[in-house]
Amino acid sequence: NAGVTQTPKFQVLKTGQSMTLQCAQDMNHEYMSWYRQDPGMGLRLIHYSVGAGITDQGEVPNGYNVSRSTTEDFPLRLLSAAPSQTSVYFCASSYVGGGGQFFGPGTRLTVL
Amino acid sequence: AQSVTQLGSHVSVSEGALVLLRCNYSSSVPPYLFWYVQYPNQGLQLLLKYTSAATLVKGINGFEAEFKKSETSFHLTKPSAHMSDAAEYFCAVSGSSGANNLFFGTGTRLTVIP
Numbered sequence: 427n428a429g430v431t432q433t434p435k436f437q438v439l440k441t442g443q444s445m446t447l448q449c450a451q452d453m454n455h456e457y458m459s460w461y462r463q464d465p466g467m468g469l470r471l472i473h474y475s476v477g478a479g480i481t482d483q484g485e486v487p488n489g490y491n492v493s494r495s496t497t498e499d500f501p502l503r504l505l506s507a508a509p510s511q512t513s514v515y516f517c518a519s520s521y522v523g524g525g526g527q528f529f530g531p532g533t534r535l536t537v538l
Numbered sequence: 539a540q541s542v543t544q545l546g547s548h549v550s551v552s553e554g555a556l557v558l559l560r561c562n563y564s565s566s567v568p569p570y571l572f573w574y575v576q577y578p579n580q581g582l583q584l585l586l587k588y589t590s591a592a593t594l595v596k597g598i599n600g601f602e603a604e605f606k607k608s609e610t611s612f613h614l615t616k617p618s619a620h621m622s623d624a625a626e627y628f629c630a631v632s633g634s635s636g637a638n639n640l641f642f643g644t645g646t647r648l649t650v651i652p
Contacts, residue, residue, distance in 0.1 A: 430581075457638045466547070468628060468642035469582075476638075484639065516581060520638055525589065526572055527640065529581040 427452050430530035432517050438536045439507040447502040447533050449517030456522045458500040462486065462513040463532075469516065475500055476522055507537045540565045540631045544643035552651045557601075557616040559646050561629035564610065571612040572630045572640065573603055582628065588612060599623070624650045 433448045451458065459474040461484075471484030475494040489511060491503040500519075504511060514534050518527035545560040563569055570589045574582040586597025593605040599622075603614045612629060626647045630640040 459639070461640075461642075466644055468644045469630075469640070470642070471639055474639060518582075522638060526584045526587045527638065529574075529583070531581045 429453065430517055430519055430528050432515075432530040432533050434533060435531070436534050438538065439504075440538050441507060441509060443507050444503070444505050445507065447504075447515055447517075447535070449500045449502065449530060450498050451500075451517075451519040451528070452498065453519060453528065454497060455519035455528075456497070457527075458494065458517065458519045459484070459527065460490070460492065460500070460502045461516045461518065463516060464513050472502065472515075504535075509537045511535065512537045540567075540569065540641045542629050542631050542641055542643040544629050544646050546646055547644065548647050548649065550649040550651055551619045553621055554618050557614070557619045557623065557648065559614040559627050559629075559648065561603075561612045561614065561643060562610050563612060563629075563631045565631055570632045571603075571605060572632075573597065573601070573612075573614050574628045574630060575599075576626045576628065576645075578625075585614070585627075619648075619650045621650050621652065624648055 430451045456477045460472040461469040463469045470486045473492040475481045516532050517530040520527040541564045543562045572587045573585040586595045588605045596602045601616045626645045628645045629643040
């Protein structure tokens, strides 16, 4: 199993550009989520999904969109990038029931 | 609502010494508690988890943590630090009702001195 994969590993955007961060898992997990990690702030939940077709907002959803058309994939879209979205983004997945999540390797995003 | 406080953003220990990383939680429902480790430029790896069974939880790499409801704590310990333990450690909490969403502390960076 590849586990949780994320692409790209690094990305530089200009303010106002849009992009999609990709996340895929091959463990048949119902639950998937996106977090952002900023220095001194730990990880904060952006959006999550408990199954295909079901998404919901986390702590910091503004400026981000998600969709879940398949069990395997959970892309995160930045519609109009802002410097405040410079961060490291992590995707995670697990079975529904709170047993602990598996994290991907992260995407380091810089917005100029 | 759930939240976590990690005391000490940086902890330094000598190789072979006891490692103690502190975590206190706040939760309106019986919590699930987790410790994750992050090595430089990598994702997070689950060290151990408490999900309302035994209060002393053993994890990978010789780490363990004890759930103390009276103190609302879930401190992480290891009897003897190894150089390879140098990393950042995150405590996290979720609701035991089956909710998966994690609320993380701000992390503790562990330095091991040879």
